[in-house]
Amino acid sequence: MAxxxxxxxxxxxxxxxxxxxxxxxGDPSQGEALYRQYCTVCHGATGEGDGPNAPFLxxxxxxxxxxxxxxARLTDRDLTEVIRGGGGGVGRSRFMPAWGNTLxxxxxxxxxxxxxxLSRQPQRPMALPADPPAAAGARLVAxxxxxxxxxxxxxxxxxxxxxxxxxxxxxxxxxxxxYLQQPHRVRPAGYVPLSxxxxxxxxxxxxxxxxxxxxLIRLRPEGxxxxxxxxxxxxxxxxxxxxxxxxxxxxxxxxxxxQAAPDLSLVSQRLQEAWVALYLLDPQAADPRxxxxxxxxxPGEASALSAYLYAGSLSSPPEGPDARDEExxxxxxxxxxxxxxxxxxRRPDxxxxxxxxxxxxxxxxxxxxxWLKVFLRKPHPVRAWLRARMPTFGLTDAEVEQVTAFxxxxxxxxxxxxxxxLQAGGGASPDILQAGARLAxxxxxxxxSCHLGGDRSPEGPxxxxxxxxxxxxxxxxxxxIVRWLLDPQRLLQGTKMPSYFPDADSGPNDILDGDEExxxxxxxxxxxxxxxxxxxxxx
Ligand code: HEC
Ligand code: HEC
Ligand code: HEC
Ligand code: HEC
Ligand code: HEC
Numbered sequence: 087m088a089x090x091x092x093x094x095x096x097x098x099x100x101x102x103x104x105x106x107x108x109x110x111x112g113d114p115s116q117g118e119a120l121y122r123q124y125c126t127v128c129h130g131a132t133g134e135g136d137g138p139n140a141p142f143l144x145x146x147x148x149x150x151x152x153x154x155x156x157x158a159r160l161t162d163r164d165l166t167e168v169i170r171g172g173g174g175g176v177g178r179s180r181f182m183p184a185w186g187n188t189l190x191x192x193x194x195x196x197x198x199x200x201x202x203x204l205s206r207q208p209q210r211p212m213a214l215p216a217d218p219p220a221a222a223g224a225r226l227v228a229x230x231x232x233x234x235x236x237x238x239x240x241x242x243x244x245x246x247x248x249x250x251x252x253x254x255x256x257x258x259x260x261x262x263x264x265y266l267q268q269p270h271r272v273r274p275a276g277y278v279p280l281s282x283x284x285x286x287x288x289x290x291x292x293x294x295x296x297x298x299x300x301x302l303i304r305l306r307p308e309g310x311x312x313x314x315x316x317x318x319x320x321x322x323x324x325x326x327x328x329x330x331x332x333x334x335x336x337x338x339x340x341x342x343x344x345q346a347a348p349d350l351s352l353v354s355q356r357l358q359e360a361w362v363a364l365y366l367l368d369p370q371a372a373d374p375r376x377x378x379x380x381x382x383x384x385p386g387e388a389s390a391l392s393a394y395l396y397a398g399s400l401s402s403p404p405e406g407p408d409a410r411d412e413e414x415x416x417x418x419x420x421x422x423x424x425x426x427x428x429x430x431x432r433r434p435d436x437x438x439x440x441x442x443x444x445x446x447x448x449x450x451x452x453x454x455x456x457w458l459k460v461f462l463r464k465p466h467p468v469r470a471w472l473r474a475r476m477p478t479f480g481l482t483d484a485e486v487e488q489v490t491a492f493x494x495x496x497x498x499x500x501x502x503x504x505x506x507x508l509q510a511g512g513g514a515s516p517d518i519l520q521a522g523a524r525l526a527x528x529x530x531x532x533x534x535s536c537h538l539g540g541d542r543s544p545e546g547p548x549x550x551x552x553x554x555x556x557x558x559x560x561x562x563x564x565x566x567i568v569r570w571l572l573d574p575q576r577l578l579q580g581t582k583m584p585s586y587f588p589d590a591d592s593g594p595n596d597i598l599d600g601d602e603e604x605x606x607x608x609x610x611x612x613x614x615x616x617x618x619x620x621x622x623x624x625x
Pocket of ligand 4: 250266271272273277285286288422425427428429430431
């Protein structure tokens with residue numbers, strides 16, 4: 087797992103550099119974290135002024151912070167001043183926001199120290215070599231939040247998505263219902279800036295989505311501020327404020343502006359007006375991880391600004407029926423739990439929840455890469471009895487390749503070698519298949535008493551059901567099937583799959599002379615061919 091952890095080290099820490107500073111040095115690693123959160127969208131990951139939002143700032147380019155000649159001319163006090171007060175405060179571009187209301191003086195000091203280090207790196211490599219696919223895949227898996235639902239060795243599960251616990255005060259009900267049925271990008275730079283986190287598609291039915299909406303829309307903060315409290319008499323001119331605060335540095339509004347934040351032409355469809363006014367007063371109070379700078383305005387100004395946004399945004403949807411249906415909301419709460427929404431939408435104080443998806447620690451031993459690619463593109467139920475489901479992430483082809491390459495590296499190096507016979511290649515002679523079919527049948531090992539397949543459901547309770555064995559040929563690596571039949575507990579502790587062959591005398595004696603190893607091989611070969619046969623699990 088050590089290599090995994092290394093592949094996942096998303097950040098490189100810049101060594102503190104001694105040099106001429108006129109202020110006490112800050113903490114560069116704190117500074118780096120803050121820089122990633124607040125500055126990369128414009129100044130770029132390496133500081134060269136090439137962040138994804140840079141092309142949208144009209145003619146103002148974000149400064150290249152690696153330009154040593156230029157940066158040497160600025161003292162630490164100059165840097166502090168422009169970071170705290172923004173470009174407008176020092177006669178430079180207003181598209182450089184003011185961070186003094188968001189960052190503490192100590193944090194500004196940390197960012198200054200880190201910013202300095204960016205221009206002091208000895209000759210930076212011209213182009214960073216691209217990650218090999220498996221390493222890019224490891225990074226993606228972390229950024230997409232796969233580990234919220236799957237254990238993958240000891241990979242940590244980082245927070246990747248907004249907190250939903252006060253959603254009822256924020257979103258418009260019809261918007262929420264439509265979004266759950268068809269999630270799309272809201273934050274163009276991602277919720278975690280420049281990560282590839284996204285809201286996956288759970289393939290909710292309209293009914294499930296209505297239930298989920300009924301539940302989420304009830305999540306409101308205790309003792310909400312009365313709407314009147316922010317709507318103080320507003321003498322302020324919202325339009326002038328909007329220009330002065332250069333909100334378009336990050337947001338599109340009326341078809342112009344940046345690509346670092348949600349489209350403000352949609353506020354009236356998406357958001358409740360009282361929430362917007364509160365958010366403008368203090369974005370981090372609504373969400374501590376919001377990368378939006380606190381504008382530092384008075385309540386009256388916030389409501390004027392909010393009113394300006396509503397006047398200029400696309401017309402509101404009709405208020406949806408406020409079905410105060412207790413039952414819908416209760417069902418929605420159960421769905422929220424069963425579908426593991428909390429795998430990604432954790433509150434800051436919540437621990438990692440229990441995992442609902444299969445353990446992927448050694449999935450590279452188990453699954454064929456070709457099957458993985460098909461599944462990741464368009465997940466379909468394997469364990470059809472589960473309420474939980476593998477959501478659709480809308481991965482691009484390149485992302486599918488990367489994630490697959492990474493998953494394929496997840497192998498268990500500690501597996502004991504198989505005996506020479508068990509390594510033998512397969513056969514599909516009628517004899518072999520017949521022996522396999524007999525072994526699997528109800529007269530013998532009765533695989534279909536747990537496994538789905540054929541025309542009848544297994545007789546046991548649903549929490550003991552197991553995947554359709556007709557999928558095995560496409561899904562599973564032949565060597566894994568052998569190991570699984572040999573010792574399922576070794577591969578998956580606690581599994582309900584029986585160990586049929588614990589010792590040399592365990593298989594039925596009237597098939598293949600009671601030779602366990604040959605029985606395992608014929609079962610494997612039988613599984614490898616039944617995928618094509620419609621009849622399923624034999625007699
Ligand atoms: C919305 C885009 C945007 C964001 C976000 C942003 N900047 Fe800037 N920044 C700019 C632009 C544009 C300039 C160029 C100003 C000019 O030269 O007129 C700039 C210039 C600067 C300068 C040079 C000032 C000078 O005097 O030449 C520094 C230093 C700087 N930014 C630091 C930061 C830090 C630190 C952060 C994060 C806390 C940050 N910026 C976030 C857009 C941005
Ligand atoms: C919301 C929870 C959730 C998230 C997030 C999630 N999965 Fe899954 N995943 C599941 C569930 C549940 C299954 C089992 C589906 C089934 O068997 O029908 C599954 C199945 C799988 C399987 C098949 C494993 C097997 O043995 O059948 C793979 C591979 C997989 N997920 C990979 C991923 C990757 C890669 C990501 C991140 C891009 C991811 N998952 C994110 C819930 C999740
Ligand atoms: C440095 C970039 C930046 C600037 C400048 C900025 N914002 Fe934001 N804003 C963001 C980001 C990023 C978000 C999304 C936060 C989140 O993850 O929920 C956001 C969220 C919002 C939202 C909620 C949008 C939604 O659909 O959830 C509103 C409203 C908003 N900003 C208004 C403004 C206004 C008005 C200004 C000017 C005073 C402004 N912003 C300036 C980055 C910025
Ligand atoms: C794999 C991680 C993941 C899982 C699992 C997940 N979400 Fe999300 N969700 C996200 C991300 C990331 C965003 C932000 C997307 C954006 O802004 O573009 C988001 C956004 C949302 C939003 C919009 C919030 C806002 O302020 O814009 C809602 C509502 C939501 N999710 C509900 C759900 C529900 C309900 C479930 C369970 C069925 C769920 N999510 C499961 C990652 C996830
Ligand atoms: C008592 C119930 C039970 C019986 C009987 C049973 N299995 Fe299983 N089997 C399971 C369970 C449960 C799993 C799923 C393990 C997991 O992924 O959690 C499983 C998984 C498997 C898998 C992996 C399937 C996949 O696509 O991930 C194979 C292959 C398999 N069993 C073969 C067999 C064969 C062959 C037989 C008959 C010789 C058999 N099983 C009998 C319970 C059973």
